[in-house]
Amino acid sequence: MQSQQQLAMAASINAIEWSDNALHLLDQRFLPGSVQYVKCADAAAIAEAIREQVVRGNSLIGIAAAYAIVLAARGVGRADDWDAALADDFAMLEAAMPEPMKPSWALRMMRERTQRLADHADVPGELLNAATSIHHSDIEANLTMAKLGTQLIRKHQKNKQNLMTHGNAGALTGAGYGTALGVVRKAHAAGLVDTVYINETQPARDGARLTGWELAQLDIPARLGVDLAAGHLMKAVPMTWVIVGAERIAANGDVIGSIGTYSLAILAMHHGLRFMVVAPSSVIDMELESGDDVAPGEASANALAGSDAELPVTSPAFDVTPADLVDVIVTEKGLIERPDTARIADLLSHRRLH
Known part of the structure; x- marks a missing residue:
């Protein structure tokens, strides 16, 4: 497995970045004329970015959706039933996907991870680990x-x-x-x-x-x-x-x-x-x-x-x-x-x- 530094060097064109507790997406609607990034601080903003084709492609949309679940979980904070607490966010993101990408592999992985974390003390933190893993695995796979x-x-x-x-x-x-x-x-x-x-x-x-x-x-x-x-x-x-x-x-x-x-x-x-x-x-x-x-x-x-x-x-x-x-x-x-x-x-x- 390659280090995060090696993966970052391989990703010479950066379309997605998690920083400052938000997701930053390269707005592809403005390319090649200008390079602009959209800051998404909640799941709804990422769903909108998917619908409006700020991001494109199965992998990138999946990665963005995974981080959206992280933001949704952070918004909830604590819950006795995380699967129920995030159900509306999963549904919103699935509905935002282009038709051929439904059901989303990334959302399926995040839902499975959520269900396994029912008794974990830091579900938002563990979901961030899961989304980051999906992100880095994409570069390794490529x-x-x-x-x-x-x-x-x-x-x-x-x-x-x-x-x-x-x-x-x-x-x-x-x-x-x-x-x-x-x-x-x-x-x-x-x-x-x-x-x-x-x-x-x-x-x-x-x-x-x-x-x-x-x-x-x-x-x-x-x-x-x-x-x-x-x-x-x-x-x-x-x-x-x-x-x-x-x-x-x-x-x-x-x-x-x-x-x-x-x-x-x-x-x-x-x-x-x-x-x-x-x-x-x-x-x-x-x-x-x-x-x-x-x-x-x-x-x-x-x-x-x-x-x-x-x-x-x-x-x-x-x-x-x-x-x-x-x-x-x-x-x-x-x-x-x-x-x-x-x-x-x-x-x-x-x-x-x-």
């Missing part, structure tokens, strides 16, 4: 996934190569390192990356605003292409991998991700590119049989602002990529190549040593 993903890239081709990514699955969606972009930055440091082609996501434009900004901070060569140009770029530019993140993964390996991921996976298969999904094992939901059981959700009103279409606009925020289009899922527990129900169950089995 570093492990970056290493595994880079090893896989090198296994297939040892020289510099062009990669494509989609939406934003970087340091801004977690504790400061990144899932898909964690692999990209590690591969770049290993001399395996020529150029990263960012496939724009519409309508939120996370690719241009967030991924482009992150790669610029890291001095990684990148070019932006509109989503409709992805197929042309795959045909015209030698590429090896499409690397994306995930909001949730079903038991059968279906991947719920940013809208456009499904189309990109089909294009990658046609053009002979390998398709890598990088996500912590916490987003794998073994109770979700397939991705088709998840409602896609709609893009926020802010993302759709400015549309002059006379007809009603339908713009799902997420889509489902079937498992048979995925070459590999990279988790901190290991690789799942050609994912299916059996392989995913094996990875998560308690019988495994790692």
Whole structure:
């Protein structure tokens, strides 16, 4: 296990910080124009930040929600029944989550910890320890996934190569390192990356605003292409991998991700590119049989602002990529190549040593 100092150094882009008994969140709505932080002193403020997309991404939202429970517990102070005392806060935070992230893995972990602490003298303090552990574990998981993903890239081709990514699955969606972009930055440091082609996501434009900004901070060569140009770029530019993140993964390996991921996976298969999904094992939901059981959700009103279409606009925020289009899922527990129900169950089995 790495020290807190090592983890802090790895988290070069800090989207979340607990200090002065409050949570400070990098407001992603203003990037890349300005770097502004929102101070959240209670659970309601964090729920609002999640709803308003101050924070994005499964991991970062989960970490923020964990700290929200800490603030809620501090507000209560003492209770005979902590589960009941925090029930409304858990419900409020769950309701604030984007649809594909429900139920929240982080809130489930915090609720389980709360129930085990029924007789503990300092429940708020113990819950802070739990939230901090979730926070630091995210960075450790990202570093492990970056290493595994880079090893896989090198296994297939040892020289510099062009990669494509989609939406934003970087340091801004977690504790400061990144899932898909964690692999990209590690591969770049290993001399395996020529150029990263960012496939724009519409309508939120996370690719241009967030991924482009992150790669610029890291001095990684990148070019932006509109989503409709992805197929042309795959045909015209030698590429090896499409690397994306995930909001949730079903038991059968279906991947719920940013809208456009499904189309990109089909294009990658046609053009002979390998398709890598990088996500912590916490987003794998073994109770979700397939991705088709998840409602896609709609893009926020802010993302759709400015549309002059006379007809009603339908713009799902997420889509489902079937498992048979995925070459590999990279988790901190290991690789799942050609994912299916059996392989995913094996990875998560308690019988495994790692």
